[in-house]
Amino acid sequence: MDSIFDPDNKRPLQVLSKKAEKVLERNWTGSFTKPTSHLYPFQWSWDSAFIAIGYAHYKPERAVQELRSLFSAQWDNGMVPQIIFYDSREADKYFPGPEFWQTELAENAPKIPKTSGICQPPIHATALLHLLKYSPDQKKAEEFAKELFPKLKKWHAYLYRERNPWDEGLVYIRHPWGSGQDNSPLWDEVLKRINLGPDEIPEYERKDTELIHVDERPSDYDYDRYVYLLDFFRKRNYNEEKIREDDCPFLIQDVLFNTLLCRAHFDLADIAERIGKNPEPFRAQARQTAEAMNQKLWDQKHDMYINYNINSGEQVHAHVLAGFLPLFAGIPDKSRAQKMFDYLNTKCFCRMDENCLAAPSYDRSGTGYSKTQYWRGPIWINMNWMLAEGLDRYGYSGYAEKVRESILELASNSGFHEYFDPDSGKGYGTDNFSWTAALLIDIVERYRDSDLP
Secondary structure: OOOOOOOOOOHHHHHHHHHHHHHHHHHEOOOOEOOOOOOOOOEEHHHHHHHHHHHHHHOHHHHHHHHHHHHOOOOOOOOOEOEEEOOHHHHHHOOOOHHHHOHHHOOOOOOOOEEOOOEOOOOHHHHHHHHHHHOOOHHHHHHHHHHHHHHHHHHHHHHHHHOOOOOOOOOOEOOHHHHOOOOOHHHHHHHHOOOOOHHHOOOOOOOHHHHOOHHHOOOHHHHHHHHHHHHHHHHOOOOHHHHHHOOOOOOEEOHHHHHHHHHHHHHHHHHHHHOOOOOHHHHHHHHHHHHHHHHHOEEOOOOEEOEEEOOOOEEEOOOEHHHHHHHHHOOOOHHHHHHHHHHHOOOOOOOOOOOOOOOOOEOOOOOOOOOOOOOOOOEOHHHHHHHHHHHHHOOOHHHHHHHHHHHHHHHHHHOOOOEEOOOOOOEEOOOOOHHHHHHHHHHHHHHOOOOOO
16 A cells, blocks of 8 residues: 655645644543543543553643543542443433442442443553653653552552452453454354343433444344343442352453453563562563463464353454453564464455555454444554554564554544544544544654654
């Protein structure tokens, strides 16, 4: 794919970056940044981490406030919730809102603000280390690192304590939303095993399909099971042990979640070293997670990492882009990395020598692939940002450049959408999406000192 930017004229990139800054400004509330103003009107956990990565370059004080705001709603047991409902006036615009979650039933949840009762991938330490590396104000970044470090330590400790009961080094998620990949083909077989009668599905009314075309969103069948699981948790007062012991039907050791925990734990070790703390316990725990992923989540036949269903005792054979993201955490050895790259560099995703956008979120030949439906094929900028970082780590810089070029082209031609058609580049979902804008800013800022074409 030819570059849409003249390497001798960086003005198009600068203009695009300024447009991205306007998106973040539009979604800034004064204390945090909404993913977008209408579809997601509250603060989301991993969104805020990606957003902070963008702010780190040009408004580091916003990156600080973004993470500080998020961790101010941390549960007493250490969990960082998926959603924080700061503005009750917006509660009727989103489902499930605080009245449905009822997290006041949990002894560890904060009374104010209200939150959701699940968590998302733990990429926050990675965001903080990014701030330490790229903030123009290094002194303030280090001061904030000292402030946030104990909260990050508590967050990771919660995951290794509550979600790793067999001490394998692998943590589980208990809801598709916990992975960040809501309706991914990863969950098809798992959700099919949740057989529900009409009286088992709590009454609810979707809000997302009032704003986004139904063809781009998860199905009602999936949503019934999402809501059933949330009801399962609240009936057990969000007590992790009881949820597990009462045969929760969704217990998955997820590749993406564990990858980001592994990377974040290594990054927490680096942060510890920078602020005069002992890094070794974090590195040892991260190595255990990496080793467990290599032992349990590697798919020998397809040369990528795949999920493990604890309830069935089986690997989950759905081949999504997340299966390549252990590169981001340095998990595979060079031999496995080469096998992963050889699979990525095919028509199933995007060949380097073809004029294609890199890379769709699901194998194009997979069952149920869709280039328009949420996590069933479209390109997601956060996934591709991590993919490019991982490819660089293993020396596949040519493909990493192709991925970044795709990100730049998508934003330039279609705007800052939530996700994109991997064939046409058309934007789908909501527009003016914050992490799309933030991660583009990161690419452009670091482009100035890189060899990107």
